[in-house]
Amino acid sequence: MNDKIEKIQTQLKKDGKDGLLIETKAMKKYLQTLTGSGCKLFVTQTEVFLLVDGRYYEQAKQKKDNMLVVLVNREAIYPNAYEWIIDFMKSHKMSELAIESSIDLKTFLYLKQQVKISFYDDLLLYLRSKKDAHEIQKIESAIHLSEQIYYQVISEIKVGMTDYEISAKLQYYAISAGAAGMSFDTIIGIGEKSAYPHVRPSGSYVQKNEPIMIDFGIIYDDYQSDMTRIVCVGEPKKQIREIHQVVVQANEAGIASMKAGVLAKEADLAARKVIEEAGYGPYFTHGLGHGIGLDNSNELPKINQVCEMALEDGMVMSCEPGIYIPSVGGIRIEDVVLIDHGKPRILTSVDKEIKILEEK
Structure with missing residues (x-):
């Protein structure tokens, strides 16, 4: 497992956060995964999921780095990554999701209706600073x-x-x-x-x-x-x-x-x-x-x-x-x-x- 991801997971456990949604290109680069707009990372305390749409699915399977690749698009069971994350969290009795503040307002409002939300920018930027x-x-x-x-x-x-x-x-x-x-x-x-x-x-x-x-x-x-x-x-x-x-x-x-x-x-x-x-x-x-x-x-x-x-x-x-x-x-x-x-x-x-x- 990527040691940078392990640091994040350790911090999630320490802070009592169930999971972290990562969408920014800089953070995806930091964690050494695909950076396309159709790629999102969902990090829990024990697992890492790379959520991709059909444009990136084959590429993701070649570069998953111990991440579990999940296909999310209109042709798949889940139309988007956010619905998949909410379903996963509820089925695993998770209630709190950390996010980056760059998330768009529509997505923020949707997620906030489903689970407890907290911003994690300060921690992520601090980890990247060293x-x-x-x-x-x-x-x-x-x-x-x-x-x-x-x-x-x-x-x-x-x-x-x-x-x-x-x-x-x-x-x-x-x-x-x-x-x-x-x-x-x-x-x-x-x-x-x-x-x-x-x-x-x-x-x-x-x-x-x-x-x-x-x-x-x-x-x-x-x-x-x-x-x-x-x-x-x-x-x-x-x-x-x-x-x-x-x-x-x-x-x-x-x-x-x-x-x-x-x-x-x-x-x-x-x-x-x-x-x-x-x-x-x-x-x-x-x-x-x-x-x-x-x-x-x-x-x-x-x-x-x-x-x-x-x-x-x-x-x-x-x-x-x-x-x-x-x-x-x-x-x-x-x-x-x-x-x-x-x-x-x-x-x-x-x-x-x-x-x-x-x-x-």
């Missing part, structure tokens, strides 16, 4: 590959190229190298638009002496990378240099604080303090970082000003302070950090300095 050696190796592979892609793309950047082209090149080289896709919509901020933390390509042109903020990640073997660096064709303006220096110092302070036992908000404060003391406090407008793993948009820990989660060994997170000044530009430096034997270990190897590109 990576084992195999997961860490996958994240490192994704990071290493994304760094190769980054170097390839910046070698081709020139004046007159659009942010669309840079984004397209990142995706092209990622897919060509074996990535399943991008971790998120690539962020490319050129010139003054680099002052928008999550700016997407919009047709802006690369100009000489203007900063280019590149924030991207790839999905490789299910796990994700995430990195932000600044490049510039020619020498950047003095103020951009000054801002960059502060952000690098904040990045380093944040990383140094990411130790086992430290609260997430304390790590955020360590980096934020550097920016505030330099006089740029109002221009750091987001949290310091987030968990890195299967779904970087919804991964613990959240490194921000209010999160009181204590950092632990095996947690992997970003450290990405930034300063964004309207009509001037913005700088963000993002690294991926692992807590290893209580201390931070930087997994990103790309130099933090502004990469000066020669004019082609």
Whole structure:
């Protein structure tokens, strides 16, 4: 049996929950099973059922990993997975079902009429936050590959190229190298638009002496990378240099604080303090970082000003302070950090300095 499933079953017994319904792609990846929309997992304290419709039935039988495969569709006895689960629970005198909060409202209301419902997101995200050696190796592979892609793309950047082209090149080289896709919509901020933390390509042109903020990640073997660096064709303006220096110092302070036992908000404060003391406090407008793993948009820990989660060994997170000044530009430096034997270990190897590109 998958050891991650065993951890969930142990927790179900501890919490007195009869079963757990899993539907999100990230959790299905975590438990190493089929991720299609027609695949759902029902985990009890002693068994695991993979509920699939006809599209996935044959594939499921080949990849069941000690899971009991159940066919649920209009042609089967049960028209959908939810009716099967309710019937199973009632026939086994089960009364409480744990679910993920991403469930749709119609399904939630149906299940709530049948059994007692509780949300299990906090526990599942916490379990996912502590990576084992195999997961860490996958994240490192994704990071290493994304760094190769980054170097390839910046070698081709020139004046007159659009942010669309840079984004397209990142995706092209990622897919060509074996990535399943991008971790998120690539962020490319050129010139003054680099002052928008999550700016997407919009047709802006690369100009000489203007900063280019590149924030991207790839999905490789299910796990994700995430990195932000600044490049510039020619020498950047003095103020951009000054801002960059502060952000690098904040990045380093944040990383140094990411130790086992430290609260997430304390790590955020360590980096934020550097920016505030330099006089740029109002221009750091987001949290310091987030968990890195299967779904970087919804991964613990959240490194921000209010999160009181204590950092632990095996947690992997970003450290990405930034300063964004309207009509001037913005700088963000993002690294991926692992807590290893209580201390931070930087997994990103790309130099933090502004990469000066020669004019082609």
